[in-house]
Amino acid sequence: MMQHLYLRLVGSIRQRALWLALLPAVLVATALASYFSITGMGELDEELRRRGHTIVQYLAPASEYGLISGNRPSLQALVQAAMQQPDVRAAVVTDFQGRVLAISGRTQLPVRLAEQAGDLVGLLASSHDTLGFVAPVRRSQLDIDDFLSLEPMPPQPPGSDRLGWVYVELSSEDLQARKSALLLHTLLILTAGLGAGAYVALRMARSLSRPVGRLLKAVGRMAAGELEARVEQASAGELGALERGFNHMASRLQDMHESMQERIATATAQLAHQASHDPLTGLANRREFELHLQATLDGRGGEELHHVLCYIDLDRFKVVNDTCGHAAGDELLRQITQLLRQRVRGQDLLARLGGDEFGLLLERCSLEDGLRVVESLRQLVEDFRFVWNNRAFGIGASIGLVELDSRIQTLEEALAAADQACFAAKDLGRNRIHVYQADDREVVRHQGEMDWASRLTQAVEENRLLLYAQPVVPLVSGISSCLRFEVFLRLLNERGEVVLPEVFLPAAERFNLMPRLDRWAIDAACSGLRRLLDQESHPSLQCGINLSVQTVGRPETLEYIGERLQHYDIAPACLCFEVAEAAASRQFAEVQTFAQGLRQLGCGFAFDAFGSGLSSFAYLRALPPDYVKIDGDLIHRMTDDRVSQTLVRAIHDISRQLGVAAVAEMVDDAAVFAMVREIGIELGQGTWFDPPQLFEDWLAVCEARHVNGEAGVYSILPSPAA
Known part of the structure; x- marks a missing residue:
């Protein structure tokens, strides 16, 4: 493609140079040749006319004597002498009536002198190869009485001095030959001049097109990627400057290309290194x-x-x-x-x-x-x-x-x-x-958690998470009439069976799935609270929601809680978020920040499973919660373990000193209930009061109690569940 373009461009430049050099020469030569040809031919025609005019002007006076005297032999001698002139084809002398008195040669033109000639001196008639000239023979002013006419001349018409006419025909064949020779010579000269001009123009075109062609070829090579292409510096003047400029430009481009290639190679190596290495340590990623x-x-x-x-x-x-x-x-x-x-x-x-x-x-x-x-x-x-x-x-x-x-x-x-x-x-x-x-037991357990991680993700996508609820019952007088309850996560497996949280929560925590599960629980709890609030039978409500430390540690959690409260139009005091004490001990700073954010929103905060750690009392002083939910294992062991009983009493006493209400978890039988009442713990939660049940079912029970006009708050001294 580039070669074809190069040939077309070079041909075009050469042709233009040739036309530029030849066209003026052709025009000038043609104009000069035409001028000289036309001028020369006119001169030849005019020369023939002058000669004919001269012959008849000479012959007319010489014929006067013969006409006057009627001496035909002298007239014949005159016409014979005229025939000796170049190109004379015929010569005739007539009287004034047109009668031929002397003739030599054969006339070609049909002329009647008495009728056509008159006083004309010069060309009378012509054809393609013959010119006829005429002149009148006039009487001179001298009397020639002493000459006697051999044959007296007829009388002339009165008032006329014409004695007759002389008529001469000249042949133009020689003239035409001379014209042809002139034209041939002109053409030869023109051809020779044009040939010389073409040679000079061709040399000029070559001197222009060759350097331009070399430049175009070098440009084509450079366009094809040959940056080392150069042009021979063999010209002078502007073309030489152009060749030097091109070579300089090509050198600069090659240097820039090589420099750019080096930069690209360096950048590529850096990008490749960055793509395969850790920027902080320099190790492979x-x-x-x-x-x-x-x-x-x-x-x-x-x-x-x-x-x-x-x-x-x-x-x-x-x-x-x-x-x-x-x-x-x-x-x-x-x-x-x-x-x-x-x-x-x-x-x-x-x-x-x-x-x-x-x-x-x-x-x-x-x-x-x-x-x-x-x-x-x-x-x-x-x-x-x-x-x-x-x-x-x-x-x-x-x-x-x-x-x-x-x-x-x-x-x-x-x-x-x-x-x-x-x-x-x-x-x-x-x-x-x-x-x-x-077959390692630990590996098998970890593999089971990995399986649970994928199953949890699928359960969330298929909406197989469940929310259970269990009431928190007031155990002493003086507690506000508030319907308190706690919600728990459950999972419906692929076979439709309910799975307890201790089965799947370790996997959720291990693979950082808890924030997603906790968000689902917050939204479901808020939706249920809205249903209870719409009954207008409960003066106050409070729902406890367990959160993992992973969720608490995320700044966006507080924003999400505020957004859900606004979406369901729920007072912040209706929500109390619980964090396990053992988990809080590992990330106490995040838990403290989260608790402060909850207080700014107006929500409650509680320690769950409190008393399992060695620093429990320090947490109460550093971060006083709204509630302390005493660890269920301690509550459950109080009946046969005096140490557990002592710890529970200590937790309750310190909580009361700090103005924090205590909740006894896992109150599952009468003995535990009696001991909790004896210690004076304010709130209780366990199967002795009401077992956990599906949140939807629990809400339906609350709605039914509202329809039947029953109290919305559990009795301080409830009857054991059947």
Whole structure:
């Protein structure tokens, strides 16, 4: 395509140069040739006319004597002499009546002199090859009486001095030959001039088109990607400047292209490195680690090659991150990375998989050697002390290890086995190594939690979550007449069976599904509260909702609660959110912030399962709740365990001193009920009063009691459930 365009452009430039050089020459030469041809031919015609005119003017006076005297021999001699002139074809002398007195040659033109000639001197008639000239013979003023006429002349008409006429015919054949020769010579000269002009024009066109052609060809090569294309600098003047300018431009473009290519290569390498490496630690990232692991698995072929895959999860990393901030956490990760790199072989791959998790692939390494290497890494991390702002922190590592033998075939199997082994190491006490075994009890439990995670997700999508309710009963007088109850999550499995929360909640917490479940519970509880409020039979209501620490730790949770309150038009005091004391002890700062946010909204806050931790009383002083729900195990053991009874009394006494109401959980029989009443605990909850039931059914019971006019608040001393 470029070559075709190049040829067309070059041809066009050459043609234009030729036309530019030839057209003026052709026009000028044609004009000159035409001018000289026409002028020359006119001169030839005029020369023939002058000669004929001269002959008749000479012959007329010479014929006067013969006409007067009637001397025909003299007239004949005159016409014979006229015939000797060039191109004379015939000569005639007539009298004034037109009678021929002397003639020589044969006339070609039919003329009647007496009728046509008159006083005309010059051309009388003409044809394509003959010109006839005439002149009158006039009488002169001299008398010639002494001459005697041999044959007297007839008398002339009165008043006329014409004696007769002389008539001469000239042939134009020689004239035509001379004209042809003139035209031929003119054409030859014109052709020679045009040929010379064409030669000069061609040389000029070549001198212009060749440099332009070289430039166009070089441009075509450059357009095709040949940036090293240059043009020969063989011209002078403007074309030479253009050639030098093109070469300079091409050199600059090539330099810029090479510089840009270097930058692109550098940027590409940086992007490739960033795409495959963690920006914080410089280690390979999860994607690169998985690609390398897949290549290792594929490269085994039929050989019995042993490789070891490890998952390393830092212990107590969150303590550093929460206490000192993310900057400290990032610095800790960088320092741990440097520690681990010291003990890893060059052929092994260490990667950061995310957060505080690392992956390590030991290639061509037996399980025994791998255990030794990993144990040295664990010990190295255990001995390390991280210092930040004059505070020292101890860090441990829980490591899951799996041998990539013939039983591990796919990437998914290898990653899942390492993750399960790492989880087992954490669950067994942290800062230890756990080797994956297919029939390992801890691994099997973790696998069950993974199965529950997918089942939970599917249950939420299929709307198979259930909400149960159980009332909270006042046990002493002076408690406000408020209908209190607590809601609990349940799950309907694939077979239509109700699953208790202790079965699926560990998996939900492990895989961070609790915020989604808690949001569902908040919305369902608010919807039920709206139904109770619409009955207009309850002066006040309060619904307790358990929340996980994962949900409490999210800033958007408070915003969601406020939005649900506004959506269902519910007073904030109708909701009381409960957080387990054991969970709160792990993330006390987040729980404290959440409780303060609830108070700003106007909602209540309670500690659930209170008394199970060693710092229970400190939490009451640091974060006074609205309610303390005493741990059900303590309540249940009071009848046969004096220590539990003492703890319950202490919790109640301290709560009362702080102005916090206590709720006894798991009041399931008469003995427990009696002891709770004896201690003076204000509120109770358990099957002795009312077992948990489906929230929809419980709402229907409340609505029925409202229709029947029954009290909306449980009696202080209820009858045992049948």
